[in-house]
Amino acid sequence: MSDKKNEKNPVTAATEKVAQGGGRLTTAQGTRLYESDHSLKAGPRGPVLLQDHHLREKITHFDHERIPERVVHARGAAAHGVFRGYGSAARITRAAFLGKDVETPVFVRFSTVLGSRGSADTVRDTRGFATKFYTTEGVFDLVGNNMPVFFIQDAIKFPDVIHAGKPHPDREIPQAQSAHDTFWDFVTLHTEATHHTLWNMSDRGIPRSYRMMEGFGVHTFRLVDAEGATTLVKFHWKPRLGVHSLVWEEAQITAGMDPDFHRRDLADAIESGAFPQWELGVQTFPDTEEQMFEGIDLLDPTKIVPEELAPVQPIGLLTLNANPTNYFAETEQVAFHVGHLVPGIDVTNDALMQGRLFSYLDTQITRLGGPNFAQLPINRPHVPVDDMLRDGMHQSAVHSGVAPYRPNSLDGGCPFLAGADAGGYVEVPVEVPAARKVRDAAASFDDHFSQARLFWLSMTPTEREHIVASYTFELSKCQETAIRERALTVLANIDPGLCAEVASGLGLPAPAPTVPLTDPQPSPALSQLGGRWPTD
Numbered sequence: 001m002s003d004k005k006n007e008k009n010p011v012t013a014a015t016e017k018v019a020q021g022g023g024r025l026t027t028a029q030g031t032r033l034y035e036s037d038h039s040l041k042a043g044p045r046g047p048v049l050l051q052d053h054h055l056r057e058k059i060t061h062f063d064h065e066r067i068p069e070r071v072v073h074a075r076g077a078a079a080h081g082v083f084r085g086y087g088s089a090a091r092i093t094r095a096a097f098l099g100k101d102v103e104t105p106v107f108v109r110f111s112t113v114l115g116s117r118g119s120a121d122t123v124r125d126t127r128g129f130a131t132k133f134y135t136t137e138g139v140f141d142l143v144g145n146n147m148p149v150f151f152i153q154d155a156i157k158f159p160d161v162i163h164a165g166k167p168h169p170d171r172e173i174p175q176a177q178s179a180h181d182t183f184w185d186f187v188t189l190h191t192e193a194t195h196h197t198l199w200n201m202s203d204r205g206i207p208r209s210y211r212m213m214e215g216f217g218v219h220t221f222r223l224v225d226a227e228g229a230t231t232l233v234k235f236h237w238k239p240r241l242g243v244h245s246l247v248w249e250e251a252q253i254t255a256g257m258d259p260d261f262h263r264r265d266l267a268d269a270i271e272s273g274a275f276p277q278w279e280l281g282v283q284t285f286p287d288t289e290e291q292m293f294e295g296i297d298l299l300d301p302t303k304i305v306p307e308e309l310a311p312v313q314p315i316g317l318l319t320l321n322a323n324p325t326n327y328f329a330e331t332e333q334v335a336f337h338v339g340h341l342v343p344g345i346d347v348t349n350d351a352l353m354q355g356r357l358f359s360y361l362d363t364q365i366t367r368l369g370g371p372n373f374a375q376l377p378i379n380r381p382h383v384p385v386d387d388m389l390r391d392g393m394h395q396s397a398v399h400s401g402v403a404p405y406r407p408n409s410l411d412g413g414c415p416f417l418a419g420a421d422a423g424g425y426v427e428v429p430v431e432v433p434a435a436r437k438v439r440d441a442a443a444s445f446d447d448h449f450s451q452a453r454l455f456w457l458s459m460t461p462t463e464r465e466h467i468v469a470s471y472t473f474e475l476s477k478c479q480e481t482a483i484r485e486r487a488l489t490v491l492a493n494i495d496p497g498l499c500a501e502v503a504s505g506l507g508l509p510a511p512a513p514t515v516p517l518t519d520p521q522p523s524p525a526l527s528q529l530g531g532r533w534p535t536d
């Protein structure tokens with residue numbers, strides 16, 4: 001009934017009009033202006049009049065142009081593109097966008113983690129790699145990084161690790177330029193951070209280009225096929241251009257000479273038609289009750305599964321082919337969320353992932369000024385939205401109807417009954433075993449060093465030299481000797497040779513390891529088990 005009533009509502013039509021479409025200068029109310037360079041004054045040399053609404057509108061709007069930057073990943077660059085599914089994943093997921101030759105528009109934002117919006121691109125840091133897929137079943141976000149592991153195993157420590165890594169609170173000087181004590185204090189007291197820290201200290205921490213980085217979903221996800229069968233997976237992006245890094249001297253000089261190096265590189269490449277591409281791939285694991293694979297806990301985000309054990313199988317191709325038109329409207333206002341899922345993809349019990357499911361929406365309500373940011377053009381799904389969310393700050397939809405609840409008998413009585421058969425999103429009914437409430441983690445989370453050692457052992461001599469140099473440089477900025485000594489013990493637990501070299505660079509004695517060293521070697525027999533499609 002009310003739809004009919006609103007058919008001729010001019011407001012609905014007007015909201016469709018694009019801003020800045022006209023060829024003439026107007027006020028925000030559309031009134032034509034004859035000039036915008038002089039305030040309204042009492043005489044050419046007189047005081048400015050309070051009644052000058054155009055002056056006040058223009059300056060007031062300018063005063064509010066900035067929104068808070070992201071609390072992490074504040075500095076970023078983004079691009080539009082297309083994702084084409086190979087169809088190979090159709091065997092393990094019913095997600096439509098992974099079907100054969102299905103093309104899906106995407107928006108990808110790359111970022112550094114710790115620096116502010118105006119910081120330099122080439123600093124040593126983890127990089128964000130967040131992809132928004134505008135699928136025919138709604139938005140799916142893959143909010144990943146360029147490193148496959150994370151510093152912590154539980155989201156409750158996220159504020160702590162970020163506080164430790166951000167500029168020191170007294171002088172607001174970034175870690176990379178002054179004291180490094182809080183970062184090294186945290187990662188040596190919370191040794192679960194050892195693996196990610198080693199990736200940061202390696203060449204992966206200073207990528208050559210966003211176009212030459214891998215991306216990782218980090219957590220284990222659960223895919224669901226049309227029959228409801230499930231498979232655990234880890235997502236990987238593999239760049240067609242290969243993985244390349246800067247060397248430290250290049251990174252430092254570039255940070256000074258061209259702090260926009262990475263965003264310029266991405267925009268220039270796309271503008272010149274050299275479209276960067278990545279293959280999306282998955283490592284697959286049987287969805288067992290333990291959620292372990294070859295002794296590796298799939299719910300521990302500080303662990304990888306070596307590709308020798310579970311090869312990455314390609315499932316689609318991403319091509320970035322268009323730069324944003326407006327940085328603020330697109331790159332700044334885009335809002336990713338780990339909980340933006342489509343049928344066929346579900347989360348797991350990873351305690352880091354579970355905390356992220358809360359955090360992103362919460363922070364975006366502040367950052368984007370209220371709960372309606374899904375209506376911003378960059379965040380809008382490319383499918384009709386028919387929700388029961390109403391009103392709130394910056395509401396730009398003009399909702400028709402009188403009954404924002406389902407079922408109802410007034411607005412056409414549309415039943416709210418989309419089950420799996422009707423294509424609706426249904427969470428996998430995973431068993432939750434009877435358990436006691438605890439603030440604790442599984443014993444399998446206690447091993448903080450063996451995979452860091454695996455990473456170190458896989459490095460070439462040159463890569464090892466770079467790692468030694470970066471630990472020596474970064475730890476030399478630590479003012480507290482106790483923290484340096486603790487860091488050396490962590491290095492001894494990775495590899496005594498690594499520890500000895502950094503200790504000598506710092507002029508300190510090399511401590512002995514405090515844990516038994518293991519040399520994890522994927523056996524050939526194991527490599528035949530991993531990464532096979534469940535139906536093989």
Ligand code: HEM
Nearest residue numbers: 070073109128129130144145150155158218355356359363
């Ligand atoms: C932003 C990745 C862990 C909270 C981001 C972004 C990425 C990312 C790529 C930038 C998104 C963009 O470009 O707009 C990751 C990865 C994690 C992780 C891969 C671990 C595997 C966490 C955790 C929390 C968290 C544990 C909190 C409990 C945030 C917040 C933002 C953010 C608050 C800013 C969001 C915004 O303002 O739009 N993260 N993150 N992240 N992340 Fe994470």
